[in-house]
Amino acid sequence: MRTKVCSALLLGLMSSLLAGCGDGGSQDTGSASQKQFVPSAKSSVPTCAAAWDATIAYTGGLIASYNSVNYTANWWTQGNNPSTNNGGSGSGQPWTSDGACGAPTPTPTPTPTPTPTPTPTPTPTPTPTPTPTPTPTPTPTPTPTPTPTPGFVFSPYKDVTADANWNTGGMQSTATGTSLPVTSAMPAHNTVLTWAFATGGCGSENWGGITPAQIATNVQSFVAAGKKYIVSTGGAAGAFTCTSDAGFATFINTYNSANLIGIDFDIEDGQSQSDINNLVARVQAAQATHPNLRFSFTIATLATSQSGSATAVDMGSSSPNPLGAMGISVMQAIQAAGLKNYYVNLMTMDYGAATTGNCVISGGACQMGQSAIQAAMDFHNYYKIPYSQIELTPMIGANDTAGETFTLADTDTLSAWAKANGLAGLHHWSFDRDTSMSFTNQFIKDLGL
Numbered sequence: 001m002r003t004k005v006c007s008a009l010l011l012g013l014m015s016s017l018l019a020g021c022g023d024g025g026s027q028d029t030g031s032a033s034q035k036q037f038v039p040s041a042k043s044s045v046p047t048c049a050a051a052w053d054a055t056i057a058y059t060g061g062l063i064a065s066y067n068s069v070n071y072t073a074n075w076w077t078q079g080n081n082p083s084t085n086n087g088g089s090g091s092g093q094p095w096t097s098d099g100a101c102g103a104p105t106p107t108p109t110p111t112p113t114p115t116p117t118p119t120p121t122p123t124p125t126p127t128p129t130p131t132p133t134p135t136p137t138p139t140p141t142p143t144p145t146p147t148p149t150p151g152f153v154f155s156p157y158k159d160v161t162a163d164a165n166w167n168t169g170g171m172q173s174t175a176t177g178t179s180l181p182v183t184s185a186m187p188a189h190n191t192v193l194t195w196a197f198a199t200g201g202c203g204s205e206n207w208g209g210i211t212p213a214q215i216a217t218n219v220q221s222f223v224a225a226g227k228k229y230i231v232s233t234g235g236a237a238g239a240f241t242c243t244s245d246a247g248f249a250t251f252i253n254t255y256n257s258a259n260l261i262g263i264d265f266d267i268e269d270g271q272s273q274s275d276i277n278n279l280v281a282r283v284q285a286a287q288a289t290h291p292n293l294r295f296s297f298t299i300a301t302l303a304t305s306q307s308g309s310a311t312a313v314d315m316g317s318s319s320p321n322p323l324g325a326m327g328i329s330v331m332q333a334i335q336a337a338g339l340k341n342y343y344v345n346l347m348t349m350d351y352g353a354a355t356t357g358n359c360v361i362s363g364g365a366c367q368m369g370q371s372a373i374q375a376a377m378d379f380h381n382y383y384k385i386p387y388s389q390i391e392l393t394p395m396i397g398a399n400d401t402a403g404e405t406f407t408l409a410d411t412d413t414l415s416a417w418a419k420a421n422g423l424a425g426l427h428h429w430s431f432d433r434d435t436s437m438s439f440t441n442q443f444i445k446d447l448g449l
Contacts, residue, residue, distance in 0.1 A: 046070060048102035054079050057257070059220060060213075063098070070098040076219050076257050092249030152418075153261070153294070153425035154447055155192035155230055156440055157393070158182060160215060161208040162432040169207075169214020170221070171195070175432050182218075183225035187437055189444045193222075194230040194427060195255075197266060199238030202282070203247035208237075212254050219257050231255050232264035232298070239269040241278065248282040252290065262294035264345065273329050280333045287341060296343035296391060297334070299327035302351060303359045303366075303374035310362040312374035319381035322346075331383060342389065343424050346379060348372035349395035354403060365403045368394060369410030373417050391425040392418065396439040408442050415446030 052064035058073040064082060065071070071082035077094035087093035163172045163179055171182040186193060195215070198205040207215050222229050231252075233240035242248045252263065263286075265279050283295045304320045306313045323331065334342065351359040351366050359366035360374050372392050380387055394406045394414065418426055426443060434440050443449075 046098070046101045052082055054081070057223070060216070065101055068100055068102055070101040071095040072098055075216065075253050078258065092246050092253060094253060151388075152423065152447070153192055153230075153391070153427075154190070154443055154449060155194045155425065155427050156190070156431040156434065157194045157196045157232065157427055157429050158431040160195055160197075160210060162430075164210060166210070169210045169217050171218050173432050175434050175437060177436070181221065182431070183221055183227050185431075185437075186225075186227060187441055187444060189449045190440055191226075191449075192228045192230065192261065193431065194232050194264060196232040196430075197235035197238065197240075198231065198233045198251075199235070199240050201247065202240070202242035202244075202251040205233070205240065205251060206238075216254050219255060219259075223257050223259050228259045228261050230262040230264050230294075230296075231260065232266055234266040234269060234271075234298075236266075236268045239271050239275065240265065241271065241275050242282045243278055245282060245285040248286055249289070252286065252293075260293065262296060264296045264298055266298040267326055267330055268300065270326070271329075273333065276329050276333045277337070280337045280339055283342065284337060284339060294343060295341075296345045297330050298345040298347060298393065299330050300324055300350075301327065301346040301348060301375045301379065302357070303348070303371040304378060305356045305360040305371070305374050307356045310360065310367060310370065312360055312370045312377055314377050314381070316381055319378045321382045322375050322378040343391055344379070344385060344389060345391040345393055345425070345427065346372075346375050347395075347429075348375050348392050349404070349406070349429065350399050350401045351404065352401060366401075367410075368399075368404060368406040369413035372410075372414050376421075376423070387421045387423050390423055391427065392423065393427040393429060395429045396434060408438065411439060411442045412446055415443060419447065 048065035048068060049063040049070050050065065052066045052071070055078075056064075057076065057078040058064060060073055060075045062073045063070055064073070066081070066083050069083070071086055072095065074094050074096055077085075080094045082095040082097070085093050086095035086097045088096060158171065158173070160171055163174050164170070165172055172179050173182045173185040174180075176185050182193065195218070198207055198212075198215075200206045205212055218229075242251065252260075263283075267276065267279075271279075279297075286293070287295070301322045302324070303312075304322060306315070321328070331344075348368070348371060351371060354361055354364060354366050359368075359371040361367065362370070372394055376387070376390055376392055379385065380390060392414065394410070396406050396411075398405050415426065426447070428434070428439060428443070431440070
């Protein structure tokens with residue numbers, strides 16, 4: 001009987017212990033399930049790219065990080081802080097935020113805490129100083145360059161489709177007799193080139209079958225070669241239109257760099273008055289954002305002269321209006337908007353019949369150097385536009401109009417007069433027509449560049 005009692009007691013104790021073990025097992029199971037849940041809820045954060053550096057130029061697609069956030073460059077940019085200059089497509093901002101990156105704690109801790117804290121006040125002071133110093137330096141350094149440049153710019157027009165690399169959009173030229181990258185073909189003292197022509201709507205423009213992205217690859221080539229450039233729109237074969245400031249911002253930023261000095265509107269293809277008014281309005285808005293860019297309007301002109309004179313004559317207040325209907329529309333838009341700080345580039349070429357109503361006559365033909373001077377005089381006097389806002393663009397060699405030929409002697413004549421009267425610039429059509437670079441080098445010599 002004692003055995004039975006002891007056995008019963010033992011059995012009871014074992015049952016209690018087993019019950020306790022069972023409860024503990026269920027708690028362990030619950031804890032295990034919680035441990036499995038926590039890690040599965042954590043998300044993976046992308047690794048931070050190299051930290052943004054104000055002194056580095058970033059091209060479209062490159063990624064930089066700032067304060068544990070990754071940003072992708074929308075186009076060429078330098079000195080634009082991504083945390084304050086980012087936005088989506090069409091925002092006109094140079095950066096797009098890709099979201100948080102890396103581990104926020106480890107990134108700031110090693111850099112700010114150890115370095116500035118142990119090192120006394122003198123260390124943090126020099127550290128911020130060099131950082132802001134390079135930022136303003138690269139930006140203003142190229143900026144002042146355009147400032148003297150508007151005093152005078154020599155920039156031949158380059159047809160971007162002539163001898164182009166259609167796979168990459170790289171500009172090339174055979175003007176020297178061999179196909180070369182255009183920056184290599186440019187003479188050493190030919191420091192500026194005008195890219196021609198972007199047509200269509202701003203932000204979705206076309207370059208004669210070459211995409212904006214392909215044309216933009218030339219930006220780095222020009223920067224690397226130390227060459228500057230002007231982006232020209234329109235032309236005889238197509239119109240350029242722009243109905244919004246955001247679209248124009250996108251257009252400029254696609255080709256922007258410290259070496260971009262201007263935007264040119266070559267208005268020849270029958271734009272409406274509304275189209276022209278829109279371009280003027282875009283310039284007004286863009287001048288606030290890009291105060292160092294020069295904006296020019298390129299228009300056709302005649303050179304009404306005095307009968308019997310083989311040279312240009314300043315007719316003062318009696319000067320006729322040398323512009324055609326398109327040019328008059330441009331000047332009306334400029335005057336109505338009260339636009340300031342612009343340039344008018346007169347196309348001194350293809351005057352038509354050799355009559356005094358069209359050009360300066362010498363030997364029964366239009367004298368091209370004197371006719372260019374006459375056109376500038378007439379425009380200056382009629383519209384009261386200072387010579388410092390007037391540019392001229394002759395077509396070198398034989399013009400499209402039979403009997404009109406711009407010679408090297410005309411280069412000498414026009415260059416001397418332009419310098420003496422403080423013109424804003426001279427260009428020529430075109431770089432690829434100038435075989436052996438004879439006209440380009442003559443302009444450089446005559447202008448003392």
